[in-house]
Amino acid sequence: MDTKVNLAGVELKNPVMTASGTFGSGEEYSEFVDLGRLGAVVTKGVANIPWPGNPVPRIAETASGMMNAIGLQNPGIDLFCRRDIPFLKQFDTKIIVNVCGRTTEDYCEVVERLAEEDVDMLEINISCPNVKEGGIAFGQNPKAVEEITSEVKKRARQPVIMKLSPNVTDITETARAAEAGGADVLSLINTLTGMKIDIHRRTFALANKTGGLSGPAVKPVAVRMVYQAANAVKLPIIGMGGIATAEDAIEFLLAGASAVSVGTANFYDPSATVRVAEGIEAYMKRYGFEHVSELTGLVK
DSSP states (O other), X not given: XXXXXXXXXXXXXXXXXXXXXXXXXXXXXXXXXXXXXXXXXXXXXXXXXXXXXXXXXXXXXXXXXXXXXXXXXXXXXXXXXXXXXXXXXXXXXXXXXXXXXXXXXHHHXXXXXXXXXXXXEEEEETTSBOGGGTTOBGGGOHHHHHHHHHHHHHHOSSOEEEEOOSOSSOHHHHHHHHHHTTOSEEEEXXXXXXXXXXXXXXXXXXXXXXXXXXXXXXXXXXXXXXXXXXXXXXXXXXXXXXXXXXXXXXXXXXXXXXXXXXXTHHHHOTTHHHXXXXXXXXXXXXXXXSBGGGGTTOXX
8 A cells, every 4th residue: 555645746655744833843742653654744833033922821622622822932943943953854754844924024034044944845824913914814815825825935945835724704715826826735724713711710711812723623614625625726735623533534535635634633642643644544455545645535
């Protein structure tokens, strides 16, 4: 059985990777997981300067999921390049760096810096608020999606993955905008915006009031959006959103994803990614699939 996946010319040994923000940059999980068994490690978002993140509390549990308002806390690109990339280079896995920013210029600064680094792909997190547009996320405006994709592509030496926000009316509009801007790959979905109120303290569960909902609760939404995007564009898609088992991952592949990311499940089961990869192989063996790519988009 061949589990290799090709994403814009980058070959992964299997279609399973980590979801940004749930795995640090790999070091924290390396004593629990053999990173060399993963198709790729997707790092936590990195910006042009260190970001302190939001005030606490920043995480709240919900029914079938969790909410977070970490605020993309990160050490900045300089420390990331000195510390995290050399660590990940020890392992036989692909390195995908998630990039965040508050302006187009912020993103481009990080992308230009990473052009000099030995990393395999860039994932652009466009769920960040665009400070020049009154705080609306880049990913909620198709015109902004196309523009930032185009600007990033002008500067990137690695293939560019645009990570789409689900907080839109029509995911196909932003998918097509990213494709028009020159994206090589799409990843979706990012978290859904939610809110939780502590009725005993009569206040918000998160200091930020709202946060990103993830985990099993969002999976049906994510599968639907991956299916819609896969039928709207010709780009490969990395599907994510509530994947905890191989069965979950296979749903995304059948809906049109070429690869998958495991996120929230890492918090309660550090071995989730490896279990998912092994389960996909077992499924292929059971049903006679020779190549994992045969699963992609099989359900029409």
